Amino acid sequence: MIAVEQLSVRAGDFQIDGISFEVPTGEYGVLMGKTGCGKTTILEAICGLKEVVSGKITLMGRDVTRLRAGERGIGFVPQDGALFATMTVRQQLAFGPKVQGWSRTEIDERVSELAEELGIESILERKPFGLSGGERQRVALGRALAVRPQIICLDEPLSALDEETHEGMVELIRSVVKQHGITALHITHSRREADLISDKEFFLEKGRLVEIRD
Amino acid sequence: MIGIAVMYLLLIGGMLMADVFYSVSNVGWEEFKAILADEYIQASVKLTLFTCTVTALLSVVVALPIGYLLSRYDFRGKALIDAVLDIPIVLPPLVVGLSLLILFNKMPPWEWIGIDGPSFEEMFGKIFGPFMPEGVDAGITYKVPAVILAQFTVAAAFAVRTMRNTFDQISPRAEQVALTLGCNRAQAFFRVVVPEAWRGISTAGTLAWTRAMGEFGPILVFAGTIRGRTEVLSSSVFLEISIGNLEGAVIVSLMMVTIAVVVLIAVRMWDQESRKKFVL
Known part of the structure; x- marks a missing residue:
């Protein structure tokens, strides 16, 4: 579960106050709002x-x-x-487990598992330069999931994708998140994207947050 | 616009070609060999290579954290610190040398507020004196440490500018991801930021190295131009001119150009190789 109570955060001269919301365990929450309203600040x-x-x-x-x-x-x-510009896709996926002290075998197994699940086996030895938008987001998703988190936060992960790739990624993200019982908070300014992927929707406007779908 | 650019490029090329043609038409092979065999010039080359390398390493060590702080954080007094860092670049070189001489040899900071105490020069002598070989004095002024300090004061300012620009061009997002994956700030910096900044680091080091080799004014005042002791290649050019040996000065200048080009190419090649092989 993600629970935020009366949150106040400052980012430079900008401050957002009194934000409260809750995403129950295993559900997919989407936070919407116009550009610059403070969505990313809350996520950070x-x-x-x-x-x-x-x-x-x-x-x-x-x-x-x-x-x-x-x-x-x-x-x-x-x-x-x-993505980490100097690392191959394999190194990106292994980064978190390596930092957290997993064994070499555990890391290799986890990388193979993720690569298969996300369909990125063929690009494991490539570096980010030259990867398509969809491939980059799959790698970023895999890197975030590598350490088996219970919660995932996604900041407009699909905003730069073309329509076809966008639909495929929506399905992939939702199925992976649901399959592993992860609680998600996803930021977008697209109502359509929110409707496709969410269990719960929140809208942030003029510093106030309201739940618009449950 | 193209005309202006071509004129400036012609000026740079013309300067270098003038040295080459002057040497070819006025300096015989024997004179050239004599300059290369001169023990003072050989000592000057060795001291130049040593001091420039130490200066470049120190400059990068200092430029990394300062460039990173200026690029990533906003804090009170940032604009002032930014301006102070430009002082070594804008100050006349002789004034840099004179200021170093006064700070290290004549008036340490505690004397500014009326407290008597040893100068940096005396402190340095006390600390390092026992470790020096017999007959060699430990000190700063008019000695090798003064050469390095004089070079470092100016070269580090250029390295800081380069590193700040490098970090400005690297998005902080990748570091933030590293933090969420379990890194502390130092791990995120060394595992993610430094590899991405590698090109900038090698540029900062090269710039500091070549800048140090060209430094003369601060060295003249703070370290002197003592033959065989604090003489570096820039001082050698000055000493050769001062005794009327223009040919010798031109040959030493060409040596400096050659060394600078070799260093530049070597660093670029090493940079390419290390980028290919870099594995965390």
């Missing part, structure tokens, strides 16, 4: 990438408000994938 605060001014963030029953990003057990997929 949940991931531990923005300092919280006040309020509380609870993930799977654990108060993580003051924990550092790596201790929260969240997989993060940024807007443009933000």
